[in-house]
Amino acid sequence: MALFTWNAQYRLGLEPMDAEHMQLFALADELHAALAQGASRQLVRKRLSGLIDHARAHFAHEEEWMRRHQYPGLNAHRIHHEGLISKALDFQRDLVAERAVLSAGTLQFLKDWLTLHLASEDRSAADYLISARAGSAG
Numbered sequence: 001m002a003l004f005t006w007n008a009q010y011r012l013g014l015e016p017m018d019a020e021h022m023q024l025f026a027l028a029d030e031l032h033a034a035l036a037q038g039a040s041r042q043l044v045r046k047r048l049s050g051l052i053d054h055a056r057a058h059f060a061h062e063e064e065w066m067r068r069h070q071y072p073g074l075n076a077h078r079i080h081h082e083g084l085i086s087k088a089l090d091f092q093r094d095l096v097a098e099r100a101v102l103s104a105g106t107l108q109f110l111k112d113w114l115t116l117h118l119a120s121e122d123r124s125a126a127d128y129l130i131s132a133r134a135g136s137a138g
């Protein structure tokens with residue numbers, strides 16, 4: 001069963017952000033599927049590294065949008081992003097060194113982080129950016 005299923009409650013109403021979030025869910029779900037199907041370690045590592053790359057690019061885009069619109073919560077938001085990336089990189093290092101295996105618990109942690117971050121930090125930022133956009137000409 002899919003663990004990372006996109007649904008309308010995750011939609012924040014800001015198009016590039018929503019599209020990147022959908023892609024993040026899709027990549028996380030592919031990683032989950034690889035694990036559930038007993039795929040090779042090599043494939044699991046490849047999917048994890050694709051997911052981390054996408055997350056880093058997405059976080060950089062969000063931070064750039066927030067910076068451009070002088071979002072007051074940017075620093076706190078950036079700390080959340082850095083926390084997840086640093087955990088993911090530690091985990092990836094352990095996986096590559098074969099000191100860890102990808103478990104259902106790790107994926108559940110990722111799912112909880114993503115859904116909570118979306119519902120709180122990303123939603124606040126998106127609301128601010130939408131009103132900033134509405135307030136500017138065009």
Ligand SMILES: [Fe+2]
Pocket residue numbers: 021058062122
């Ligand atoms: Fe996000």
Ligand SMILES: [Fe+2]
Pocket residue numbers: 059062077081117121122
């Ligand atoms: Fe974010």
